Amino acid sequence: MTDLLPGFDVSAFVRATLAEDMGQGGDRTSAAVIPADAILTAVMDSRDPVTVAGLPLAAAFFRALDPDCTIETLVAEGQAVPAGTDLMRIRGNARALLTAERSALNTVQHLTGIATMTRAYVDAIAGTGAILLDTRKTLPGLRVLEKYATRMGGATNHRMRLDDGVMIKDNHIAVAGGVEPAVRAAKAAGLTDVVVEVDTLEQIPPALAAGADRLLLDNMGPAVLREAIALVAGRVPTEASGGVNLSTIRAIAETGVTYISVGRITQSAPAADIGLDFA
Numbered sequence: 001m002t003d004l005l006p007g008f009d010v011s012a013f014v015r016a017t018l019a020e021d022m023g024q025g026g027d028r029t030s031a032a033v034i035p036a037d038a039i040l041t042a043v044m045d046s047r048d049p050v051t052v053a054g055l056p057l058a059a060a061f062f063r064a065l066d067p068d069c070t071i072e073t074l075v076a077e078g079q080a081v082p083a084g085t086d087l088m089r090i091r092g093n094a095r096a097l098l099t100a101e102r103s104a105l106n107t108v109q110h111l112t113g114i115a116t117m118t119r120a121y122v123d124a125i126a127g128t129g130a131i132l133l134d135t136r137k138t139l140p141g142l143r144v145l146e147k148y149a150t151r152m153g154g155a156t157n158h159r160m161r162l163d164d165g166v167m168i169k170d171n172h173i174a175v176a177g178g179v180e181p182a183v184r185a186a187k188a189a190g191l192t193d194v195v196v197e198v199d200t201l202e203q204i205p206p207a208l209a210a211g212a213d214r215l216l217l218d219n220m221g222p223a224v225l226r227e228a229i230a231l232v233a234g235r236v237p238t239e240a241s242g243g244v245n246l247s248t249i250r251a252i253a254e255t256g257v258t259y260i261s262v263g264r265i266t267q268s269a270p271a272a273d274i275g276l277d278f279a
Contacts (some may be wrong), residue, residue, distance in 0.1 A: 004077075008144040010057065014064050017103045027099040040094035040278070044087045044108070045083040047273040051080045051119040054111035055088055057145070058104035066096035071117060078152040087274070096212040101276050110142075111149040112272040118153025118265045124246055130253035130260050133158040133239070137263035146266045158261055167195040167216070178204045183210035195239070204231050217257065218242045 044058065052075050059071045070091025075081055087108075090097060122132050134150040135158055136143070147157050159165030166181050176182035179196065186194045187210065196212040198204055199219065207215060217228050219242035232238055237258040244252060244262045252260055 001142040004056065005144050005148055010060055013145075014057075014060050014103075017107070018061065018064060018100065021103050022099065023034070024139050029096045030095045034094045034098065036095065038094040039091065040097050041089070041091045042097065042276050043089050043279045044274060044276050046081060046085050046087060046112070047083055047275065048116075049080070049082050050112050050274070051078065051115040051153050051274045052087060052112055053115035053149040054108040054145075057111070058088065058108045059098040061104040061107070062090055062092065062097055065100045066092040068092065069097065069159065078115065078154075080173050083214055089159075089279070090276075105274060105276060106271075107145075109271040109274050110269075111145060111152075112274060114146055114149035114270040114271055115153035117269040118150045118155045120246060121249060121262055121265060122154035124249050125260065126248070128253035130158050130257055132265075133261040134265055135241075135263040136161075137267045139266075150265055153265070155262075155265065156259075165195070166191045166193060168212075169197045169216075170199060170218070173197070175205055178206070180206040180210045183207055183212050187211045197241075198228075201227055201231060204228060208232070208235060212236060214239060216241055216249070218259075222251045222255050225252065225257060229256045 055073050055077060058074070062069050062071060069090060072089040074086050074088060118132070125132065132155040133135060134147055134155050138146045141247065147160065151157060159167070166186060168186060173179050173182045176185060179198065183194060183196055193213050194211070195214040195216055196207045197216040197218050198207055201224065204215065214237045215232060216239045217225055220228060220240065225240055229238055239259040239261055240252050240255070240257045241261040244260060245264065249262070
């Protein structure tokens, strides 16, 4: 899993999540009701049609409490499956697996929900040439996981952190005194691949003149986007952002923008209905 989540400490995440759920006294219910040597065989399955993400993390939760459990993963990460699909089969110590169940399911439900919504957006712009991007609108501490889920859904990751990309937004522009001085200051600092947010067509010429490497066309409808793209005339890539949803994204993509960034794929994705059932 570490190769899928570079820079993310899976073991630390699993430990912290289990500690949050178990508290100081552990799973009192399972300890009281389930014999210490009881074996559980269970199947994780989806009750909805979904695009799957997070199964390796679920396996890590189960193995953290029962290193000897056997796990068979039945579908691939990023695979679209119909409702009723078995995703994973687990066999091991019943107390351990039941204690890990909620943490494993919460993670898979959340990440699969993101991947599933992302796939819907990707499918909506199929054939247009536009590329779907995620954003930094993620839950604190879960950015790496949530951006992994968007990749499983077919999106391309935007910048992961503030230090791996340069984006001059409206508040930077306001403080710097305008688009042109903001971009020139970034270039004078030796920054490259400078993305500049523009809210109006009038901001495009000074942004390009100052050396912007990409334009983020913010909250522009399709008609204005077409004007903006004609004004840019292919000199730099363009990105549409703001107010994008499933009912509008196709029209936005058909304007010819290079990228479309959508915050709601991480902000607003509902958890997938996935359960773990005795088998």
